[in-house]
Amino acid sequence: MGILLTILYLLVISVVIQFSIAVMLIIFGKGKQSRQDKHSLDFNELFFDYTSLPRLQTVTARDGQNIHYRHYSARSNTVLILLHGSGWHSQYFFSLARFISTEGLAEVYTPDLRGHGATPERRGDVDYIDQLEDDLADLILHIRKIHPNAKIVIGGHSSGGGLAIRFAGSRYAQQADGYLLLSPFLKYNAPTTRANSGGWANPYTGRIIGLSMLNMMGIHRFDFLAAISFNMPKEARDGTETLLYSHRLNTAYAPRDYKRDLSTITQPVLVVAGTADEAFIAEQFEPVISAYTLAEISLLPDVTHMGVVVGTDVQLVVKNWLIGINQSV
Template sequence: MYLGIAAALIILGKPKTFTEQSADNINFNEMLMDYNSLPELQYYQARDNTALAYRHYPSRANKTLILLHGSGWHSQQFLSLANYVSKQGLAQVYTPDLRGHGHDPKRRGDVDYIGQFEDDLADFMAMIKTRHPDTKVIVGGHSSGGGLAIRFAGGQYAGQADAYVLLAPFIYYNAPTTKPNAGGWAQPYTGRIVGLTMLNNMGVHWFDSLTAIQFNLPEPLRNGSETLAYSYRLNTSFAPRDYKQDLSSINQPLLVIAGTADETMYVDQYQPLISEYTKVDVKLLPDVTHMGVVVGPEVQPVLRDWLGKL
């Protein structure tokens, strides 16, 4: 009976078809800018010998800020913010293309196992520490990248980070901070996710490569480097295991920045939710959107003041 229910959910649990309106709920136009000054992609070797891409914004500061991108895109989204942080001498910035993303991934939208993002990030941090032994490492992330930072903080590598900064983080699909379907641009295979979770609880991972969620990125932002669908194991790897436990594991300084015009999150819930589990400094930027918290000038002085105190 249990296996039959799981199988039915996996086969039948697909989302409704996208509507054009679902792509218009978020102001993606803020991401349309000149990217000609992007640093060249460089590569580090993960423990499975896969070469994973990243960009580096140098600085002489004794701090290193790692910025983890959100769903669907890659490190390009941080150009303006990373440039500001590095040129102001606040920190050097590293922006990885997470496995399964970017211009030429091994398998777009997929990883090899649940939790591989954390292993990759630990390997990335080890490379940075080898190059800069005395640096403080701050792990940051936007949207789903913020969720990954929370997951990392609650896992086996938590002690490797000296601080965390989360930009409009996706905490969990049913957290009080999350609007339905991330404001409309994400379409999860809800039934399939439930069915695959049932199998995972039995230790069965045979079908974890199946698609679990799709994204409706507007055409002007598409150039072949976007990732519009995630496997179950990649999607699961992006989110906290148990956000209450993972947040409770954060003992380092934690800053959350979001905009009051965010289309995907109930930003007024960040402070009461997160402060229930750990100490947090929440800054809400008036009239700033979900993408604006990354590319807008309003985030810059907040990050400058916080990094200056670390």
């Protein structure tokens, strides 16, 4: 009996110590706010005419809140859902989505992920860590009602690519027939990632560690706290940007474990990255991703992180891959 009490006492002391360390990290590990920095992403390529951008539509998610999305219609039995990266929203997919739909390669849906867009319920936050996956599954259910026999391809850029990989490792994995990953985020310390994503991200490292420790104890009470901010140039801001994320949104937007999540993928995968990417090291995508799943990797010379979405070079690569998807049984 005495031994059991001693063990119990030591366990309690251990938990108290870990909890205290976590709390100290949360309090004092806030980090820096976003600041303008020349060592960030180039947003100049996003400055083009959006006057013919499709209007936002809505579908009701399981919690009663609206999911906002744009639809680029096409005469195709393939649907491509494009998930935007951190900081902004689906608008910047305009040129790529229009090309894909105009070419008849796929019906394209571009959601404004929860916590983002012009009028989010709570900018930079979600209700719980898995909510973006649930929202995507709800959007797919809506799309299935409109296109019941269509193939569903999940695409994503940067953090949106990370979310696509997270979705592939979730209970919803079999809802996708393929994955299009445009410079996908894998993990802050993955071989593909430059320090602080090339100056774009300002993680509150201590706080993230502390909150992750509490999460491992089953404590999520403080997941609303800010965990990362982003460095968007002032000239690129229009009031619809989202430059501060809570811990739960930041966690929701990335793979749980990119190695495990990638290993679950059996569907066709196309990865496209530019060799001039400021946030990621393009040459590392092939050895890293191919170690866990079969993927087609395409590197575009002198293309930047944003250029891999809005540039014309990516269009032919995606076109050829989608033609293959459309022709497969």
